[in-house]
Amino acid sequence: MIxxxxxxxxGLIGGSLARxxxxxxxxxxxxxxxxxxxxxxxxxxxxxxxxxxxxxVEAVSGADMVxxxxxxxxxxxxxxxxxxxxxxDAVITDVGSAKGAVIAAARRTFGQLPAGFVPGHPIAGTxxxxxxxxxxxxxxxxxxxxTPLAESAPEAVAKTRAMWEQAGAHVDExxxxxxxxxxxxxSHLPQLLAYSLVNTLxxxxxxxxxxxxxxxxxxxxxxxxxxxxxxxxxxxLANKTAILAAxxxxxxxxxQLRETIQKGDGTMLExxxxxxxxxxxxxMNDIKN
Amino acid sequence: MIxxxxxxxxGLIGGSLARxxxxxxxxxxxxxxxxxxxxxxxxxxxxxxxxxxxxxVEAVSGADMVxxxxxxxxxxxxxxxxxxxxxxDAVITDVGSAKGAVIAAARRTFGQLPAGFVPGHPIAGTxxxxxxxxxxxxxxxxxxxxTPLAESAPEAVAKTRAMWEQAGAHVDExxxxxxxxxxxxxSHLPQLLAYSLVNTLxxxxxxxxxxxxxxxxxxxxxxxxxxxxxxxxxxxLANKTAILAAxxxxxxxxxQLRETIQKGDGTMLExxxxxxxxxxxxxMNDIKN
Numbered sequence: 346m347i348x349x350x351x352x353x354x355x356g357l358i359g360g361s362l363a364r365x366x367x368x369x370x371x372x373x374x375x376x377x378x379x380x381x382x383x384x385x386x387x388x389x390x391x392x393x394x395x396x397x398x399x400x401x402v403e404a405v406s407g408a409d410m411v412x413x414x415x416x417x418x419x420x421x422x423x424x425x426x427x428x429x430x431x432x433x434d435a436v437i438t439d440v441g442s443a444k445g446a447v448i449a450a451a452r453r454t455f456g457q458l459p460a461g462f463v464p465g466h467p468i469a470g471t472x473x474x475x476x477x478x479x480x481x482x483x484x485x486x487x488x489x490x491x492t493p494l495a496e497s498a499p500e501a502v503a504k505t506r507a508m509w510e511q512a513g514a515h516v517d518e519x520x521x522x523x524x525x526x527x528x529x530x531x532s533h534l535p536q537l538l539a540y541s542l543v544n545t546l547x548x549x550x551x552x553x554x555x556x557x558x559x560x561x562x563x564x565x566x567x568x569x570x571x572x573x574x575x576x577x578x579x580x581x582l583a584n585k586t587a588i589l590a591a592x593x594x595x596x597x598x599x600x601q602l603r604e605t606i607q608k609g610d611g612t613m614l615e616x617x618x619x620x621x622x623x624x625x626x627x628x629m630n631d632i633k634n
Numbered sequence: 635m636i637x638x639x640x641x642x643x644x645g646l647i648g649g650s651l652a653r654x655x656x657x658x659x660x661x662x663x664x665x666x667x668x669x670x671x672x673x674x675x676x677x678x679x680x681x682x683x684x685x686x687x688x689x690x691v692e693a694v695s696g697a698d699m700v701x702x703x704x705x706x707x708x709x710x711x712x713x714x715x716x717x718x719x720x721x722x723d724a725v726i727t728d729v730g731s732a733k734g735a736v737i738a739a740a741r742r743t744f745g746q747l748p749a750g751f752v753p754g755h756p757i758a759g760t761x762x763x764x765x766x767x768x769x770x771x772x773x774x775x776x777x778x779x780x781t782p783l784a785e786s787a788p789e790a791v792a793k794t795r796a797m798w799e800q801a802g803a804h805v806d807e808x809x810x811x812x813x814x815x816x817x818x819x820x821s822h823l824p825q826l827l828a829y830s831l832v833n834t835l836x837x838x839x840x841x842x843x844x845x846x847x848x849x850x851x852x853x854x855x856x857x858x859x860x861x862x863x864x865x866x867x868x869x870x871l872a873n874k875t876a877i878l879a880a881x882x883x884x885x886x887x888x889x890q891l892r893e894t895i896q897k898g899d900g901t902m903l904e905x906x907x908x909x910x911x912x913x914x915x916x917x918m919n920d921i922k923n
Contacts, residue, residue: 468849487849530835531848535855538827541891543910545884546819556917559820560757560776564921566824568854570914574907581895581903592892595834596885602830603881606870611707614870618863621832625859628832628845 347372347508351408353401353423355379355388357470358440359414360479363393365512368481378404388476401426408432410508413439417579421450428455436461436501438508442528444492444521446583460498463505464521465491467514468532472571485513492521529587534595536577537588539569636661636797640697642690642712644668644677646759647729648703649768652682654801657770667693677765690715697721699797702728706868710739717744725750725790727797731817733781733810735872749787752794753810754780756803757821761860774802781810818876823884825866826877828858 350372352359363375377394378401379385385397398404405411405427415423420441431437437459441447444464451458469487471478489509493502506516519527542563546556581588605613639661641648652664666683667690668674674686687693694700694716704712709730720726726748730736733753740747758776760767778798782791795805808816831852835845870877894902 470849470851488846530838531845531852534834535831535852537891538831538888539851539855540907540910541884541887542824542827543914544906545823545880545887547909547913548883548887549819556820556913556920559917559921560759562828562858563820563824564918565854565857566828567914567917569851570910571918572911574904574911577907578900578903582898582900585895585898588895589892591834592888592895594837595830596888596892598830598834598837599827599881599885599888602826603878603885606874606877606881609871609874611867611871614867615863617833618829618866620836621829621859622861622863624832624836624845625856628848628856629853629860631845 347410347504349374349376349408349410351376351378351404351411352394353378353404353411353413354415354419355385355394355397355476356414357474357476357478357483358467359412360388360391360393360476361469361481361483362412362414362467362508362512363388364479364481365484366508367392369511371508371511372410376404376408384476391476393476393479402430405430405435406432409435410504411435411437413437413441416576417441417443417446417583418575420447421454424451424454431459431461434461435459436463436504438463438465438491438505440465440467441583442466442532442580443584443587444524448492448494448521458494458496460496461501463491463493463497463501465489465505465509466524466528467509468528469514472568472573474573474576482513484509487514489514489516490524491516491518492524493518494521525584525587526590529584529591530594533580533584533588534591536569536572537581537592538595539567540577543567543570636699636793638663638665638697638699640665640667640693640700641683642667642693642700642702643704643708644674644683644686644765645703646763646765646767646772647756648701649677649680649682649765650758650770650772651701651703651756651797651801652677653768653770654773655797656681658800660797660800661699665693665697673765680765682765682768691719694719694724695721698724699793700724700726702726702730705865706730706732706735706872707864709736710743713740713743720748720750723750724748725752725793727752727754727780727794729754729756730872731755731821731869732873732876733813737781737783737810747783747785749785750790752780752782752786752790754778754794754798755813755817756798757817758803761857763862763865771802773798776803778803778805779813780805780807781813782807783810814873814876815879818873818880819883822869822873822877823880825858825861826870826881827884828856829866832856832859 355377377397666686
């Protein structure tokens, strides 16, 4: 159980977590914190939070669970604001998509990391953002990865895990570096490729006609391109090393494909497409089970 | 109205066309033709076709509308089989995703192209294939592009257009080369990138863990990778020139993005992502209207 849950950044991610935990009666009180009063009032009206403050100091005081759900680029200033104001038994977790950068920011800010700090990342979201888009079922059946540190207290890890399990998520633990490499490949790369595909078509003279001819395949492949540009700018910068490596792997695969098409090697093309198809079908079966 | 409609290749595309035209009472009789008897029997049982034959000669004899819905790689042999057996007033159209290659195959086969020949391409489909997957609504609101030739008789173009309009589609006409460049960008490129993305992840040592961590973004971006490998092998070979150009444009965009991330240029990243987002949102609004 959580006594006072503080959500810093009450958007899609923070708001959806608050909704489900309130619905389950898993916390006595939810305090929202953010920069935009109108946004916080909205969250209160929607019943997502019980009360709010714009002050991080006030928000974290007395909270036994602090969830930092601000964009990656705002994490460090957010940590800064709470130094010296956390309760001794407070657990602090975050939802950033790049763990190495968040941990580095926390180290710079806190000096010695609090034993209550448990970095985390819920693999959930939609291309929408903001508290209006939040809903209690967002985490149902989804994965949350925790990347506990040597400094993280086992009770803090357990409390963070229990919170996400209440939200309906499957919780895994892995090292931050492993998380960052994995997510670069499965999440950050697809996102960047969706942006790139749209940008490739915009650059063509006849781009109006081109978009007009696009079918459902194009629509699905580029759905992610509607996602929040600031959030993705932050992720691209925060997980730079792993993302560059993923882009390089991918570019090599595309270059090989180009060469196979150039050579007109039908056997190799079919083999390559079959391999992808089998893996994709297996992937869909795995996530169903 | 069509008296005898012959569908050569009764799969998702040919089967769905037969279903809707029968439903609308737009043809007196539908004859199916293909290599696999079990498959043709199935189509007859499903009521998609009235009767069938494995002989192209028999299938086209007496037909006033012949729709060639076989894979691109089988078009030429299919055309070959019908030379000298088409009725004088027969209209022949196809559904191939690469028009230049189909037209070249027809020229090689027929010598002088029949005045009834009207190349076409319905921009519709799912990642499924086969007559089991066919359904009457497939073409509702979708686009069909016809690429008539200098040799195509206006009545033949009109009859082909009317057929697709009966199926619920919007029919456009353009030059074959324009079709091929446009489709390379909006359809063939997204398909090849979906295969490439999956293949990139397979190549990694920890590919099991990677697929296990994939979220909905990955799922959407790679939906196309479940598509028929043989069909896409044929398309990649048939539309080679335009596809290589599209891959090169795209690779340049990805290389620029890589450089921007490498430099850590947040302003440029945000601008590029915003541009893609705006275009994608505009695209979705356009197809709604």
